[in-house]
Amino acid sequence: MKSDIFILPVFIMLFSCTSGEKGAVMTYTVERGDFENTLTIDGYVEPLRSTTANCPPYIEGTVGFLVEDGTYVKEGEVVCIVEVAELQTRYDQLKADYEIAQVDLTKAQADLALRYTLLEAEVKTNEAETQIARLDSLQLKYAPPNQVKIKELELQQVTIQKNRFEKKLKALDVIRESEIKMQELKVRQLANRLQTAKDQLEALSIKAPKDGLAVRVTNWVTGKKLQVGDRVWHLMPLVNLPEFAGMKVIIQAPEADYRYINVGDSVTYTFDAMPDNGAYGKIQKKSPVGQERLPFLVVGDNNSKPSKVKFFDIEASIDSAQTMPDPGYTASCRILLKLLKDTLAVPQVAIFDEDSIRVVYVKRGRKFDMQQVQIGLSSPKEAVITSGLQGGEEISLMKPPSSSLRKRLLLLPADSTRNTPADSLSNEIS
Numbered sequence: 001m002k003s004d005i006f007i008l009p010v011f012i013m014l015f016s017c018t019s020g021e022k023g024a025v026m027t028y029t030v031e032r033g034d035f036e037n038t039l040t041i042d043g044y045v046e047p048l049r050s051t052t053a054n055c056p057p058y059i060e061g062t063v064g065f066l067v068e069d070g071t072y073v074k075e076g077e078v079v080c081i082v083e084v085a086e087l088q089t090r091y092d093q094l095k096a097d098y099e100i101a102q103v104d105l106t107k108a109q110a111d112l113a114l115r116y117t118l119l120e121a122e123v124k125t126n127e128a129e130t131q132i133a134r135l136d137s138l139q140l141k142y143a144p145p146n147q148v149k150i151k152e153l154e155l156q157q158v159t160i161q162k163n164r165f166e167k168k169l170k171a172l173d174v175i176r177e178s179e180i181k182m183q184e185l186k187v188r189q190l191a192n193r194l195q196t197a198k199d200q201l202e203a204l205s206i207k208a209p210k211d212g213l214a215v216r217v218t219n220w221v222t223g224k225k226l227q228v229g230d231r232v233w234h235l236m237p238l239v240n241l242p243e244f245a246g247m248k249v250i251i252q253a254p255e256a257d258y259r260y261i262n263v264g265d266s267v268t269y270t271f272d273a274m275p276d277n278g279a280y281g282k283i284q285k286k287s288p289v290g291q292e293r294l295p296f297l298v299v300g301d302n303n304s305k306p307s308k309v310k311f312f313d314i315e316a317s318i319d320s321a322q323t324m325p326d327p328g329y330t331a332s333c334r335i336l337l338k339l340l341k342d343t344l345a346v347p348q349v350a351i352f353d354e355d356s357i358r359v360v361y362v363k364r365g366r367k368f369d370m371q372q373v374q375i376g377l378s379s380p381k382e383a384v385i386t387s388g389l390q391g392g393e394e395i396s397l398m399k400p401p402s403s404s405l406r407k408r409l410l411l412l413p414a415d416s417t418r419n420t421p422a423d424s425l426s427n428e429i430s
Helices: 003-018 085-142 145-203
Strands: 027-029 032-054 061-066 071-073 078-083 205-207 212-216 237-254 266-271 274-286 310-317 330-347 352-354 357-364 367-372 374-378 382-387 394-396 405-410 425-428
Touching (some): 237 266, 237 330, 330 374, 357 405
Antiparallel strands (some): 266 274, 274 310
16 A cells, blocks of 8 residues: 555645646556555553562552652562552541440449449358357257247348349359440450451552563553542552563454454554654454443533543563553554555545446546546455446545546456456446
């Protein structure tokens, strides 16, 4: 595909504005060559193998600190801190509840101990009174019957009190065991929840799993390098520590282009940070699931609606390069979708629809013939001519005025599948 095709629309606009008054028509000479249908999409360089520091599981928060790109870190060094205000609030509340539960447990133990001590004192007092009553009853052996009866009743009363105190002691033992166990269980539960919250808070300080060069990952939502303030969530990659043995390119293709790209397609790379460095590779893998980006809003347009376009990750190899790029470099990826060698291809702007057929205008002398053509493979810029032209013709890049038309040349039905002489069937244009 010729390089001048890229600037044809500009030339056409200029020509139509400046030369149209003089009757000149811009033309293009048809030549045999290679037809290429390509897509150019941005991507970024990643290592083939790397160790990744991820967001902790079941966490959603914002990045409060993030190591700078290209910083060499040691194993265990903090590379990212995720801030979760709700988790800190929960931890503070659990800590307060745990301290209150400990105080309640200590108070319950003290209260029960006091009640037990007082009851034990009453039991001992009762035992002393029982002994005294028994001694008195022995001394009243020769006393009057009434006094003996009174002492016997007193002894019965002391015995009843003793039995009641013993039952109270047993009941208090049961109460103490039950209440204390409940309080202890509450303290243990709060301690476990507090430890879990503490572990989650500590996990928000994400540490390097190994020594290496820290590289910020590309945010799935924004399509840019992760920044302080970005939202992160469950197991989302945050920082890569790459191995520099090999590199690959992650291409983020919009849904409209994704369907045309196939595994095995060739890719040519250029890098913004290395303009003189070229590289080549192939499409290796296509992600089946797309990610919706943040809304793309038109500046100054308050009525613009969020974009619904999905972007798909496509992995491509770097098989050869003048200099292997570093991780994180952005790349312009030219993907070769179709290649047809030694064929006739003309600019799309030179092909016109006339009465349900495709035609080009072939210049012959000062006049033009309307020539019917058959189209094969095509791209947004070019189309392959399978019938109607043989090469060497000079065709118009704009529709000539009717006064410049000479003949209408149509293809015979039998010749519609192969290259046909331009005068297959001629009709004079009146």
